Amino acid sequence: MRTEATVKCVVWDLDGTIWRDVAVELPPGARPRVLPEARRAVRLLAERGIVNSLASRTDPAVAGLVEADPDLAGRFVAPQLGWGHKSDAIGRVADELGIDPATVAFVDDDPFERAEVAAMRPEVLVLSPAELYARLDTPRFRPPVVTPDGRARAERYRHEQRRRSAEAAAGDRAGFLRGCRMRLAVGPAGAGDLDRLAELVARTHRFNSTGETWSRQRLAALAADPGWSVPVARLADRFGDYGLIGAGLLERAGPALRLFTVSCRAVGRGAPAGFLRWILARARAEGADRLLMDVRPHAANLELRVLLRGCGFRAAPEQPGLLERPLGGELPAPVPWLTVTEAGM
Amino acid sequence: MSVEDTLRRLLAEALGVDRAVVDRLPDDADLLAGPLPVGSLAGARLLAAIRDRFGVDLAAEDLALDCLQSLATLRAAVTTRVNGPARSG
Numbered sequence: 001m002r003t004e005a006t007v008k009c010v011v012w013d014l015d016g017t018i019w020r021d022v023a024v025e026l027p028p029g030a031r032p033r034v035l036p037e038a039r040r041a042v043r044l045l046a047e048r049g050i051v052n053s054l055a056s057r058t059d060p061a062v063a064g065l066v067e068a069d070p071d072l073a074g075r076f077v078a079p080q081l082g083w084g085h086k087s088d089a090i091g092r093v094a095d096e097l098g099i100d101p102a103t104v105a106f107v108d109d110d111p112f113e114r115a116e117v118a119a120m121r122p123e124v125l126v127l128s129p130a131e132l133y134a135r136l137d138t139p140r141f142r143p144p145v146v147t148p149d150g151r152a153r154a155e156r157y158r159h160e161q162r163r164r165s166a167e168a169a170a171g172d173r174a175g176f177l178r179g180c181r182m183r184l185a186v187g188p189a190g191a192g193d194l195d196r197l198a199e200l201v202a203r204t205h206r207f208n209s210t211g212e213t214w215s216r217q218r219l220a221a222l223a224a225d226p227g228w229s230v231p232v233a234r235l236a237d238r239f240g241d242y243g244l245i246g247a248g249l250l251e252r253a254g255p256a257l258r259l260f261t262v263s264c265r266a267v268g269r270g271a272p273a274g275f276l277r278w279i280l281a282r283a284r285a286e287g288a289d290r291l292l293m294d295v296r297p298h299a300a301n302l303e304l305r306v307l308l309r310g311c312g313f314r315a316a317p318e319q320p321g322l323l324e325r326p327l328g329g330e331l332p333a334p335v336p337w338l339t340v341t342e343a344g345m
Numbered sequence: 346m347s348v349e350d351t352l353r354r355l356l357a358e359a360l361g362v363d364r365a366v367v368d369r370l371p372d373d374a375d376l377l378a379g380p381l382p383v384g385s386l387a388g389a390r391l392l393a394a395i396r397d398r399f400g401v402d403l404a405a406e407d408l409a410l411d412c413l414q415s416l417a418t419l420r421a422a423v424t425t426r427v428n429g430p431a432r433s434g
Contacts, residue, residue, distance in 0.1 A: 268386075295408060302404050306388030306413065310377040315409035323409055 005103050006143050007125065009077075010045055010132070011090050012038070013108035014056035017129050018072070023062040032065055037133050039071050044136060046075060049146050051097065051154045054079035055089035055106070077157040086113050087120035097157055105140075107132045177269065177337040180237040184274050187343040189223045189230040189247065196244045197223075197232060200263060205300040207262040207272050209293065209308075214249070214259065227252050231282070233275045235266050242266055246275045255283050256292040256322070260304075270335035272304065276311055277332050278340055284327040292316055293323045348420055348427075351398060356416070359383070359391035372417045379415075388413060395419070401426040 015022045019032035026032060042052050052075050056062070060081045067073045078096040080089035086106070094101045105125040106117050118126045125140070135141055189197055198216035205211065214222075222228045233246035245266035249259040257279065262272040283291045293313060295305065308323060311332040316324040334340075346354075356376075357367040360383065367381070376383045383391065392404045392413075401423055403412045412422035 272385075297405055297408060302389040302392060303385040305404070305408075305410055306377070306383070306392075307385040309388075309410040309413055310382075310385070313409065315411065321408065 004140050005100070007050055007105045007140050008099050008103040009051045009053055009093065009097060010041075010105045010107060011053045011055045011080075011093055012042070012076070013086075013110065013113065014054060014058060014062065014066070014081075016109040017107055018042075018054075018066075023065055024059050026065075031068065034069055034072065035129075038129065041133060041136060042072065042075055045141070046154055047146070048141070049143055050141065051077050051157060053077050053093045053097075054081060055086045055093065056081050057083055057086070075154065077154050085116065085120070087117045090117060090121060090124055105132070174337065180239070180269075180337070182235065182237040182269060182271075182338050184271060184278075184338055184340045185234045185236075185343060186231050186275065186278050186340065189219075189232045191220075191223075193232055193244060194220050194223065197230075197247055200244065200247055201259065201261060204261045204263055205298075206264045207260075207267055207304045207307075208301055209257070209260040209304060210296040211298045211301065212259065212296070219249075222249060231275075231279060233262070233271070233278075235269070235271050237269075245271060248275075248279050250279065250283075254292045255286075255288050256294065258294050260293065267303075270338050272307055273311065273332065274335040274338040274340050276307070277334060278342070280311075280325060280327065280331050284331070289327055291325045291327060292319070293325070294321060295323050296321065348399075348423055349416070352395070352416060352419055352423065355394040355398065356383075356391055359387045359394060361387075370416065373415045376413055376415055376419075383413070395423060399423050399427055 012018055017035075018038045019034045021032040023032050045052055054066070054076045058081055063079060063081055066076060066079070078093045080092055082089070086108070090101065090104055090106055094104055100123075101121055102123040105127060106114070107127050107129055108114050108117075109129055114126045114128065117124055127135070194216060197219055198214075201214050201219065219230070223230045229248075229250040229252060231248045231250070232244050235242040235245045242263075242265060246262040247259070248257055250257050260276065260279070262275060266272075280291055293308070295308070297305065311325065313323040313325045316322040353367045353370075354364065357364045360367070360381065362381070370379075370381055374380060377388070388410075392410075396402045396404070403419075403422055403426075404410070406426075407422065412418050
């Protein structure tokens with residue numbers, strides 16, 4: 001007879017084992033009646049550093065009923081809810097946790113399911129609920145030493161799963177954004193842009209560095225002034241054209257960015273960071289060793305200020321109300337999915 | 346609950362990540378460019394949550410948001426404003 005390893009994971013059936021009911025037959029909104037012995041055992045095992053998981057032939061949506069119970073929510077790692085064989089489900093649990101199936105115990109009230117698992121996976125300890133409860137204080141369910149690390153094990157497994165799915169989701173999102181074929185075209189404000197420029201400056205609060213008002217007349221004067229540069233940005237993607245969505249008012253002496261603003265219809269797509277990077281690169285190409293920037297904190301522009309901090313802006317020494325970005329080192333990283341082009345500068 | 350603990354909780358909430366991820370973040374890790382980068386929206390959310398929780402409006406007082414450098418700088422900024430300047434040691 002082989003040595004009996006301490007159990008690392010108990011895989012539970014749901015209907016008839018964790019709760020009395022058949023979950024998919026409950027009326028809408030009803031909660032299953034969790035069996036007190038099961039509730040107690042799940043908690044006890046977790047306290048001993050033994051992970052709980054699920055293998056249930058049911059609608060995957062039943063996971064919501066598990067999470068709705070305060071004692072059960074978050075307790076089960078790598079849960080397997082579906083219509084496949086339980087022996088396969090247990091194999092997936094062991095794989096996901098990276099543990100030997102010989103350290104898994106399976107608990108089910110249904111003798112057929114127990115027999116299936118016992119036949120297909122003889123290494124797994126197969127028990128009825130009553131058998132499990134009777135053995136909770138035997139050595140296989142009592143790890144010799146329970147460390148805080150062991151008690152946090154379920155949380156660690158769960159966190160690892162969440163990280164994987166977050167990575168997958170992030171990969172999808174970056175892929176989606178690349179697939180949008182976003183193009184940011186930057187050029188000097190022309191006479192035809194002045195109405196939209198004035199509107200953008202007046203109406204944009206969220207990504208607006210100062211919140212100051214600049215009249216159309218004044219903007220027209222700056223656009224024609226050789227001492228100033230007024231870059232504007234247009235965004236388009238495969239769905240269509242966003243139009244003129246960003247503007248900077250750059251005083252060449254300094255150089256100092258007196259206003260930076262991007263329409264909220266273009267944020268969440270990397271447009272502010274892409275446009276700002278272009279302005280920094282341009283200033284450096286023209287010989288500046290730093291870019292100054294006027295910033296007035298107001299309630300709405302906090303996101304922009306966090307972005308500026310992330311792009312390397314710091315308080316300019318002894319110049320209250322001004323940030324500066326040194327241009328000697330590296331520029332902020334390009335936005336990977338955004339193609340930036342320029343015209344007529 | 347300590348300031349440290351609360352800040353880590355608020356950061357996890359602002360980022361929408363598991364508390365355990367934030368717990369592994371060293372005190373001096375760069376919050377904006379480090380292993381767990383805080384984007385502009387999450388950063389704004391975090392500072393708003395700090396204002397609601399501690400009554401300290403770091404965003405209004407700290408133009409360059411130096412406080413967002415790391416968990417250590419955030420804690421120092423909050424503690425200083427709640428308790429007065431920290432003593433050495």
